[in-house]
Amino acid sequence: MEILTGRSIYEGQAKGEVLRSDMPIGFFGHVDLETGIIKEPGHPLEGQSIAGKVIVFPTAKGSTVGSYILYALKKRGKAPLAFIMKDCELIVAVGAIISEIVGIDQVDITKLHTGDWVSIEGNRIVIEQTHIY
Amino acid sequence: MKLTDEEQAILLGEGGRGAQKAMEILVALGKIYRAFDMVPVQSAQIAGVSYRNIGDPGVEFLADWVQLGAKVAIPAFMNPAGIDRKLWKQMGVDAPFAKKQMKIISHLEKMNIEPTLTCTPYHIGHVPQFGEHIAWSESSAVSFANSVLGARTNREGGPSALAAAIVGRTPRFGLHLDENRLASHHITVKTRLSSPADYGALGYWIGKQVGGGIPYIEGLAEMNGSLEVTEYLKALGAAMAASGAVALYHIQDVTPEAVNSGHQLLKKDHIKIRVEQLNDAYQELKKSGDKLDLVALGCPHHSLEEIRAVAQTVAGRKFKVEFWITTSYQIRQSAAAEGWVQLIESAGGKVISDTCMVVAPLKEAGFNHIAVNSAKAACYLPSHQGAVTYWGTTEQCIQAAIEGKWKF
Numbered sequence: 001m002e003i004l005t006g007r008s009i010y011e012g013q014a015k016g017e018v019l020r021s022d023m024p025i026g027f028f029g030h031v032d033l034e035t036g037i038i039k040e041p042g043h044p045l046e047g048q049s050i051a052g053k054v055i056v057f058p059t060a061k062g063s064t065v066g067s068y069i070l071y072a073l074k075k076r077g078k079a080p081l082a083f084i085m086k087d088c089e090l091i092v093a094v095g096a097i098i099s100e101i102v103g104i105d106q107v108d109i110t111k112l113h114t115g116d117w118v119s120i121e122g123n124r125i126v127i128e129q130t131h132i133y
Numbered sequence: 134m135k136l137t138d139e140e141q142a143i144l145l146g147e148g149g150r151g152a153q154k155a156m157e158i159l160v161a162l163g164k165i166y167r168a169f170d171m172v173p174v175q176s177a178q179i180a181g182v183s184y185r186n187i188g189d190p191g192v193e194f195l196a197d198w199v200q201l202g203a204k205v206a207i208p209a210f211m212n213p214a215g216i217d218r219k220l221w222k223q224m225g226v227d228a229p230f231a232k233k234q235m236k237i238i239s240h241l242e243k244m245n246i247e248p249t250l251t252c253t254p255y256h257i258g259h260v261p262q263f264g265e266h267i268a269w270s271e272s273s274a275v276s277f278a279n280s281v282l283g284a285r286t287n288r289e290g291g292p293s294a295l296a297a298a299i300v301g302r303t304p305r306f307g308l309h310l311d312e313n314r315l316a317s318h319h320i321t322v323k324t325r326l327s328s329p330a331d332y333g334a335l336g337y338w339i340g341k342q343v344g345g346g347i348p349y350i351e352g353l354a355e356m357n358g359s360l361e362v363t364e365y366l367k368a369l370g371a372a373m374a375a376s377g378a379v380a381l382y383h384i385q386d387v388t389p390e391a392v393n394s395g396h397q398l399l400k401k402d403h404i405k406i407r408v409e410q411l412n413d414a415y416q417e418l419k420k421s422g423d424k425l426d427l428v429a430l431g432c433p434h435h436s437l438e439e440i441r442a443v444a445q446t447v448a449g450r451k452f453k454v455e456f457w458i459t460t461s462y463q464i465r466q467s468a469a470a471e472g473w474v475q476l477i478e479s480a481g482g483k484v485i486s487d488t489c490m491v492v493a494p495l496k497e498a499g500f501n502h503i504a505v506n507s508a509k510a511a512c513y514l515p516s517h518q519g520a521v522t523y524w525g526t527t528e529q530c531i532q533a534a535i536e537g538k539w540k541f
Contacts, residue, residue, distance in 0.1 A: 007164070009161060009164075009165070010161070033189075033190065063186075064181070064290035064291060064292075065181065065186055065187055065188075065190075065191065065291070067290065067291075067292055068181075068187055068188075068190040068191045068193075068194050068291075068292075069190055071190055071193065071194045072189065072190030072193060072194075075193060088165055089165070090162065090165075090290050090293065091290070093158075093161045093162055093165050094158055094161075094162070094290060094292045094293055096161070097154070097157045097158050097161050098154065098158070098194060098292060105165075
């Protein structure tokens with residue numbers, strides 16, 4: 001079991017499956033509110049839903065309205081379970097707090113892979129099970 | 134982050150859940166940007182008002198925050214909405230949009246935020262003092278307050294400005310600190326500028342070169358045309374904030390921090406740039422074509438002086454296409470009292486308040502070819518409205534409206 005540490009943005013506990021993107025995620029205009037599916041053409045996660053996943057990505061991009069998108073996803077039960085980022089910025093930080101989504105940044109995200117199972121507590125991430133290819 | 138006893142109490146919920154949530158947002162931002170403590174702010178300007186921008190998710194969030202009993206603790210005022218509250222039908226906006234928009238304004242009013250609905254609060258009496266800490270969010274207003282007035286604000290997002298308004302504080306980082314107000318670029322202008330459009334073109338060019346940096350500009354000739362200095366600076370700053378992310382600039386002998394400190398504002402490792410001509414900027418901003426649906430002036434919102442200048446030029450003329458000037462309703466009232474609104478209306482134009490061509494649903498209203506006198510609007514309209522956007526001087530825009538086509 002490998003343990004990673006970072007900086008807690010919204011504190012809490014979460015346990016779930018990783019969905020990783022090496023590209024920044026733009027929430028405004030690029031995520032479907034009713035399904036949580038990323039619909040940005042050409043994005044590595046295009047067509048995949050972030051709902052209920054521990055999303056792992058470098059940083060967010062685009063309009064600050066993205067904070068409200070996270071809020072709307074949460075209300076519809078389609079928000080990510082938690083987020084792990086390299087560098088959190090205003091969009092996700094504000095979105096996480098208003099939506100109460102657990103998250104950590106300043107993490108070496110290359111250590112995490114889509115399909116891994118992780119549990120988050122405070123500023124610690126425990127990789128419980130790595131995805132077997 | 135160091136919090137006072139009062140701030141800690143708010144964070145623990147003693148001021149209610151609404152204020153607690155606001156403090157949680159500010160503490161998280163303070164942590165991300167490594168702020169040492171909070172700084173009290175004297176006013177907040179709240180962006181994220183237009184329904185076209187924030188949509189249903191934004192409406193839901195604001196409604197819920199109102200439910201939590203949040204109220205602002207300091208003077209707070211709204212950025213433009215998507216409609217003129219009175220003239221929305223004449224703008225071609227449909228009723229469902231107007232209804233949602235009015236709901237947003239009403240939610241914000243319930244938190245005691247003033248429905249100024251303008252990006253130029255400094256034209257209607259909200260003029261921060263030199264050195265005052267504020268939390269403003271619209272990019273041109275931020276630029277004006279920091280640069281022209283010498284106030285101190287970061288570029289807040291909608292929710293963070295709202296959070297700052299609710300607790301009367303913001304984390305102390307970025308432009309709130311002296312060391313972050315130094316210039317990264319030294320721009321020497323070697324060409325003569327005359328109209329506000331020229332200043333817009335210069336701003337557009339500088340914004341592209343410096344990105345999120347802080348330019349120190351020298352070589353600008355005296356701004357002594359028919360308008361006030363603020364009108365030229367407003368166009369310059371708005372364009373730099375749109376083509377780049379400039380939230381503060383200094384102009385030698387003009388802006389207050391440059392007047393006080395001159396070249397001491399230059400960082401040791403600053404980059405030097407000379408501007409010999411503006412042809413490249415003009416070429417990028419100008420678009421060819423002649424089809425025209427709308428001429429829209431007033432980005433940022435026009436001042437009384439700017440409306441006067443237009444009214445006197447168009448007196449006795451007739452427009453062949455839609456012609457709008459956007460401003461705040463206070464300025465519109467003053468212009469109406471002077472008879473200038475009537476002069477523009479007699480020519481077939483409209484003076485629209487509370488909104489602008491960037492945040493109104495123009496595409497939905499069927500405007501696809503729009504002429505503007507603002508370099509900022511020229512940056513945003515192609516992507517925000519999907520419109521073919523022509524850019525020129527105020528005089529060229531007026532002439533185009535009279536002739537019904539763009540030919541410059």
